[in-house]
Amino acid sequence: MSAFQSPRGLRDLYGEAAAAHAWAAERAWSAALAAGYGRIDLPIAEESALFERAIGGTSDVVAKELYRLEPRGDDAVRLALRPEATAGILRAYLQHGMRSQPQPVRLATVTQLFRYDRPQKGRYRQFTQFDIEAIGEAGPGIDIEVVELGAAYLRDVGLADVEVHLNSVGCPGCRPAYAAALQAHFAPVADRLGPVDRTRLAENPMRLLDSKDPTAAERAASAPILSAHLCAPCAAHAAAVEAGLAAAGVRSVAAPRLVRGLDYYTRTAWEYLLPGEQGQQGALGGGGRYDGLAELIGGAATPAIGFAIGIDRVVLALEERGKLPSTPAPAALYVASIDPDAAPARVALASRLRTAGASARADTGSRKIGKQLEAAVRDGAIAAIIIEPDGQLSLRDLVAGTQADPGPSAAVIAAALELAKGGDDR
RNA sequence: GUGGCCAUCGUUCAAUGGUUAGGACCGCGGUUUGUGGAGCCGCAGAUGAGGGUUCAAUUCCCUCUGGCCACCCCA
Numbered sequence: 001m002s003a004f005q006s007p008r009g010l011r012d013l014y015g016e017a018a019a020a021h022a023w024a025a026e027r028a029w030s031a032a033l034a035a036g037y038g039r040i041d042l043p044i045a046e047e048s049a050l051f052e053r054a055i056g057g058t059s060d061v062v063a064k065e066l067y068r069l070e071p072r073g074d075d076a077v078r079l080a081l082r083p084e085a086t087a088g089i090l091r092a093y094l095q096h097g098m099r100s101q102p103q104p105v106r107l108a109t110v111t112q113l114f115r116y117d118r119p120q121k122g123r124y125r126q127f128t129q130f131d132i133e134a135i136g137e138a139g140p141g142i143d144i145e146v147v148e149l150g151a152a153y154l155r156d157v158g159l160a161d162v163e164v165h166l167n168s169v170g171c172p173g174c175r176p177a178y179a180a181a182l183q184a185h186f187a188p189v190a191d192r193l194g195p196v197d198r199t200r201l202a203e204n205p206m207r208l209l210d211s212k213d214p215t216a217a218e219r220a221a222s223a224p225i226l227s228a229h230l231c232a233p234c235a236a237h238a239a240a241v242e243a244g245l246a247a248a249g250v251r252s253v254a255a256p257r258l259v260r261g262l263d264y265y266t267r268t269a270w271e272y273l274l275p276g277e278q279g280q281q282g283a284l285g286g287g288g289r290y291d292g293l294a295e296l297i298g299g300a301a302t303p304a305i306g307f308a309i310g311i312d313r314v315v316l317a318l319e320e321r322g323k324l325p326s327t328p329a330p331a332a333l334y335v336a337s338i339d340p341d342a343a344p345a346r347v348a349l350a351s352r353l354r355t356a357g358a359s360a361r362a363d364t365g366s367r368k369i370g371k372q373l374e375a376a377v378r379d380g381a382i383a384a385i386i387i388e389p390d391g392q393l394s395l396r397d398l399v400a401g402t403q404a405d406p407g408p409s410a411a412v413i414a415a416a417l418e419l420a421k422g423g424d425d426r
Numbered sequence: 427g428u429g430g431c432c433a434u435c436g437u438u439c440a441a442u443g444g445u446u447a448g449g450a451c452c453g454c455g456g457u458u459u460g461u462g463g464a465g466c467c468g469c470a471g472a473u474g475a476g477g478g479u480u481c482a483a484u485u486c487c488c489u490c491u492g493g494c495c496a497c498c499c500c501a
Contacts (some may be wrong), residue, residue, distance in 0.1 A: 005474075008492065060499050064427070084501090113501080118427075121494065122501080129501060196498085260500090272501095285501060310501030338460050371455085373462040386461075398462070 009117070009125030019327045020315045021128065024157055025110045028130035028311070031153045032108030035145070037132055040107045042088040045069060048080040053297050054087035054264055058203070065115040081114035085131040086264075086290070086306055087297070093135050094299035103136030104304075110311065122313050130285075133306035135294075140240035143268045143289065143305055147241070148248050150272055150285060150307045157314060158323045159274065162284060165255035166245070166270045167226070168238035169206070172292065174231035179205050181224045189219050209257040225256040234267055241268050264290040272309060274317055284317065285309030331420045333360040334381035334398075336372035338389050345387055353385070353413065358420045373398075383419050385412065395419070 006012055013021055029039070048068055055062045067081035082088055089107055092098075098105045110130050119125060132149060134142045147164060154162045170178060182205040186193070190201060192215045200207040209220050230238060245252050252270070260269050265288035274282040287307025294302035318324045333353055335346040346362035353360035361379070363372040369386070376384045377398055386394040393412035396403040397419065404415070 005492065060427095065499080115500080117499070119493080120496095123499085124501095127501065283501065308501060313501060336461085367455085369461050371462090375462085377462050384462085389460085394461095396461075401462085403461080 007125075009119035011124060011126075016324070017315070020318070020324050021311060023325060023327055024311050024314050024318075025128065025130070027157050028110050028153060028309070029108070031149065031156060032130075032132055035106070035149055037106040037108035037134075040089060040092060040109050042082065042085065042092065042109060042111065044112070045079040045081050046088050046091065048078045050087050050091055050297060051080055051083060054090070054293055055084065056264070061115060065117050067114045067116055082111075083113055083115045085109055085111055085113065085129060085308065086133060086293075089131070089133045089306075090135065090290075090293055090299075090302075090304060091297060093133075093302070093304075094294060094297070099136060099300070099302065104134040104142055105136055106132075106134050108132045122310075122316050124312060128311040129308045130311055131306065131308045132287075133304060135304040136302055138291065138303035140237050140244060140268075143237075143241045144244035144248055144250075146287065146305050146307060147245060147252075147268075147270055148250050150287065150309055151250050153309065154272055154284060154314070158318055158321075158325070159284070159314065161275060163273050163275055164245070164250060164252040164270055165258050165273055166242065166252040166268070167255045167258040168230060168234060168241075168267050169259065169265055169269045169288070170226055170230050170234050171266050174229060174234055175206075175226075178224070178226050178229040181229060182206065182208065185223050186216070186219055189215055206259045209259055220257065223257075227254075227256055237267055260286060260288055264293045264296065266291045268305065270307075272307075283310075284313050329380060330359045331382040332380065333358050333416055333420055334372075334376035334379055334384045335360060335362040335387070336369060336376060336384050337363075337387035338369050339387070340366045340368055342387060349385065349387065349393075349409075353416065356413065356417055358417050360420075383416060385416050 033039070048066065051066060052062050057063065061083050066083055069079040069081070071078055089109070093105060093107070108131065110128065112126055112128055114126055116125060117123060130153070132146060134146055147166070151162065151164055154160075169175070183201060186201050186205065186208055190198060193201065194213055194216075197208060197213050197216050206226075208216050209223060227235070227238065242252065242254075255271070258269060258271060260271075267289045269286070269288040271286035272284045274284060285308055287305065289303070289305040291301075291303040293304065294300060315324070333350075335350045335353070337346050343362070343364050343366060347364060350360045350362035361381075363375055365372075365375075367375075373384055373396070381398055383398055384396045386396060388394060388406045390406075391409075392406040393409050394403055394406045395412050395416050404412075406412075
């Protein structure tokens with residue numbers, strides 16, 4: 001064994017896991033592209049201040065989990081590995097003047113993110129998210145589109161029973177009044193709360209709503225509900241989104257106590273949850289509207305909405321349900337030869353087959369023909385092309401176990417290509 | 427960041443305070459000279475790292491590293 005192992009929370013993906021992740025990412029890209037979302041590839045690091053400003057300096061993601069890079073040489077600013085994609089996408093939107101494009105601007109990415117967190121199943125320090133953002137439109141129509149897109153993606157990959165938990169977290173206009181109402185509600189039990197919850201009570205009382213502390217949870221059950229405190233425009237927006245989703249065939253569950261962890265959300269907020277799953281594996285993704293974020297990072301006021309879905313968790317959920325798709329390799333040809341030492345000729349012939357459009361590989365060792373054929377079968381090849389001592393070729397169908405008489409190379413290659421082509425349909 | 431459980435070949439399981447840590451699967455090779463999946467035979471391959479206790483540690487203790495669970499957070 002090597003003296004090195006992969007660092008904590010950072011893992012290798014290979015074999016079936018790698019194929020499954022690539023497949024889930026592929027489905028994400030095509031879902032996004034089909035809906036008119038353009039691909040955006042962001043740098044892996046941004047100015048730390050972007051995240052600090054956007055996500056909020058007191059959030060765990062920034063306060064504890066940000067990978068800050070050591071400054072070097074002529075770096076004018078401090079950099080950090082991106083812990084999420086939204087801030088970078090909005091930064092790019094502003095930087096490149098995308099407000100001069102037709103609005104909303106629809107952007108999508110599938111990308112690696114980094115958070116210094118304590119690893120667990122379904123929670124890694126490097127993870128992959130499918131992220132979609134629609135920037136520049138304030139009305140509820142785009143909310144419906146974005147929520148539906150995520151649900152449709154999850155249904156497409158085989159997680160049709162995912163629940164959409166939907167809430168509105170209001171706006172800077174109506175949230176303060178609600179926060180005050182919450183503080184009043186929790187005040188009687190304040191001295192029985194833990195230190196963490198007491199801090200929340202003072203600074204961000206909405207977080208108390210999903211506290212696990214028994215006292216807080218019991219009190220939260222009777223807490224005032226945000227939807228009753230929304231201002232008229234927020235209430236109208238929320239109602240329109242809810243009705244629109246129902247009309248679009250997306251079943252959503254009202255989740256009045258749903259509070260998302262990133263501070264920049266306004267109005268529509270939702271999560272994609274797997275019913276029956278405990279812990280973090282059940283949360284496949286979530287999203288929200290963030291109408292104030294553009295201003296927060298120094299741009300013109302720009303409404304926007306987006307979601308992030310964890311590819312790692314999608315794969316995990318499929319794995320646990322035994323629903324990982326098989327990703328069959330294309331029908332391949334395997335080049336063998338009677339002469340154990342004819343590897344160079346085998347490699348050359350395989351190359352010729354590939355040039356002709358087939359999937360082909362050669363046996364590169366110096367082993368007897370029997371071993372070569374055995375390797376071909378384990379390799380999953382559909383047929384073997386055997387180089388005869390006289391230079392002629394034989395085509396052996398490894399599935400049927402039949403073999404034609406040796407013939408001139410051009411004819412046998414043509415037959416092999418035909419066989420491989422048909423093999424894709426088997 | 428808090429609490430807890432865990433760590434033996436690539437994988438999955440054994441065993442032990444004292445000779446060469448064992449099996450299965452996988453891999454590689456052989457099975458009498460040019461044809462695959464079975465069988466048989468063989469080969470390779472591990473006690474995560476570092477300390478300590480002991481005549482002797484893979485086994486007991488500590489630290490580190492990594493995994494997992496709950497909390498936290500979130501995807």
